[in-house]
Amino acid sequence: MAKGNHWQLIPLDTFERPTAPASTLLQKAWLRAQNLIGIKDDEDTTPDEQDFPHYREFDLEPAVAAVEQAWEAAESEPCVRFVISPPFSGSGAILRAWADKHGYQQLKPPRKDQLESADTASWWQAQQCDNWLLDEFSSFWLRTTSHMQFMRALLPRLLRGELGAGVVVVDSWTFAFLQRAWPLSLPHCYCFAAATPELLQQVGIETTDKALRKLNAKARGNVGVALALWALAQNSERQTPRIPSEADDATAFILCALLLHHGLAGEYLQLVLPMLAPDQLDVQLLRLQQNGVIELDDEKVWRVTVYAYVDVRDFLASRGYWLDSF
Numbered sequence: 001m002a003k004g005n006h007w008q009l010i011p012l013d014t015f016e017r018p019t020a021p022a023s024t025l026l027q028k029a030w031l032r033a034q035n036l037i038g039i040k041d042d043e044d045t046t047p048d049e050q051d052f053p054h055y056r057e058f059d060l061e062p063a064v065a066a067v068e069q070a071w072e073a074a075e076s077e078p079c080v081r082f083v084i085s086p087p088f089s090g091s092g093a094i095l096r097a098w099a100d101k102h103g104y105q106q107l108k109p110p111r112k113d114q115l116e117s118a119d120t121a122s123w124w125q126a127q128q129c130d131n132w133l134l135d136e137f138s139s140f141w142l143r144t145t146s147h148m149q150f151m152r153a154l155l156p157r158l159l160r161g162e163l164g165a166g167v168v169v170v171d172s173w174t175f176a177f178l179q180r181a182w183p184l185s186l187p188h189c190y191c192f193a194a195a196t197p198e199l200l201q202q203v204g205i206e207t208t209d210k211a212l213r214k215l216n217a218k219a220r221g222n223v224g225v226a227l228a229l230w231a232l233a234q235n236s237e238r239q240t241p242r243i244p245s246e247a248d249d250a251t252a253f254i255l256c257a258l259l260l261h262h263g264l265a266g267e268y269l270q271l272v273l274p275m276l277a278p279d280q281l282d283v284q285l286l287r288l289q290q291n292g293v294i295e296l297d298d299e300k301v302w303r304v305t306v307y308a309y310v311d312v313r314d315f316l317a318s319r320g321y322w323l324d325s326f
Helices: 022-037 061-072 091-102 112-117 120-125 149-159 172-181 197-202 209-218 223-233 249-260 266-272 278-290 309-318
Strands: 009-011 080-085 131-134 165-171 189-192 294-296 301-304
Touching: 009 061, 061 091, 061 189, 080 091, 080 172, 091 131, 091 165, 091 189, 112 120, 112 149, 120 149, 165 172, 172 249, 197 209, 197 223, 209 223, 223 309, 249 266, 249 278, 249 301, 249 309, 266 278, 278 294
Parallel strands: 080 165, 080 189, 131 165
Antiparallel strands: 009 189, 294 301
């Protein structure tokens, strides 16, 4: 087990991804070529059942300590800090644990009618407090003409300090969209440094240094993704889910929408993808679910699975989509 605490919360503009070995880069290039020209694998990678191993949760306390260390060392305390969170990284859970420890109230997302009317006043009045955590910022907008005004109205209020002191956790895909759709840059942005082999050891992955580096590069320095891929590798009866060979533009629309919003219920997915007929959307969702690429959680929200995330990201990259920076 690696000694010491290898978690680090850092300013966003200092983030660096781990370098992928040449073999990993070649493999990704081949997969992108397969997606572009429609080559099918020899084996049917569709799982018989949705029965992948759950990746193990890691100890949050060392990561919470890293948050405390980073912010205690800051020269000044801004009204609002933003933490950019790649999918499955655990950043939201870490900040919730930090908030509980420091007496910060967790804010609830707005209702659909509040989204449509951009009614930030009634949303804030119902849960007004001095110190708060907003950990579901991806639920504060929908990519439609009538469901983005709430976010546009809320951000200036946050930056002016009208809502007091707080921390906003922003999914990295939502943040990438904001960088293009909102005219101002968000200040005081942080993220967790990319994982190192030592951090992967700290969270419980035990293997050779070479294997740790290869796993870390494949997971792009994302602890949660690394843990999931490691758990999957320990089960010889399962293969990593793959994008179905029938994937097309509609598939890409769906996967991108799910990542932009950190998951969507079916009715909201239809709202943001009006170009897809309901029956076409249903077929796409079921196919992706059968291939282990997406899942329907207990709250009836469709999400990309952690095991397929790397492949989904590469698939969207091969089609020229704007990606997050992680």
